[in-house]
Amino acid sequence: MTYYIQQFRSPRGCLSYIVSDTERKEALIIDPSVEVNTEEYINYLKDNELILRFIIETHTHADHISSAQKVKAETEAKILQHKNSASSLKDRALNEETLMLGDTEVQFLYTPGHTDDCICIRIGNAVFTGDTLLIGGTGRTDFQNGSSQDLYNSIWKKLMVLSDSTKVYPAHNYKNQINSTIGYERAHNPRLALSHDEFVTTMDAHHPQKPDLFDTAVAENSK
C-alpha cells in the first residue's frame, strides 16, 4: 500500500486534501472548498493521472462553502458524508465503516462533538481529523448539535487510541502549520490536558464569534 497526501490551503486557512493510491492511481478528496479554485484540484488529478473515486466531507462546514458538487461535475466521484448530515446530495451515507481506495484501506471513525455529523478518516499512518482535533486545539461545540461531552469521548476513545506517530491532518489551521501527530497533540494540546469535567465546562463556556459565512455556508452545505 503506497499512498500520497497533497494538502490544499485556502487563503483563510481551510485545508483540503487529495489522497491517492499511487500504484492504482485512484484518489479521494477531503473537504473541497470553493475557496480553492476547482481547477487546482482537477489539474492535480490530471497531472498525476489519478481517477477521483470519493469526495468526502468531514462534517457540514459552517465557515466555508463546499465545492463537492463542482468537483463531482468534473469527475466520476461519489459524495460521501456521515448519515447525520442534512445534505440530500450525498451519494453514500457513512457510518463507522471501511472502504478501499485501490489497495489502500480508508477507515471512517464517527467522532461527534463539534457537530453531530463529524467523521475522522484514517488512512495508513495518517488521520484526517476535520474540526474534531485541530493542531493545538479542538473544534467548538456550541452549534450544529455540538456536544462537549461527545467531543471529549470522540477525541479520547477514537483518536487518542491511535499510535503516537499517527500524523494528524486537520480541516483548519490559521498558523501555516501543515500537520501534527497524535503523540505531539497528547503532549502539547492544552485542551487535552483537561480532565473530562474541565473539558466539558471549558467547551460549554466557549462561544467565539460565529464564522463570517455561517448562515450562507450551513444553508448551502446542507442542500
Ligand SMILES: [Fe+2]
Ligand atoms: Fe467545522
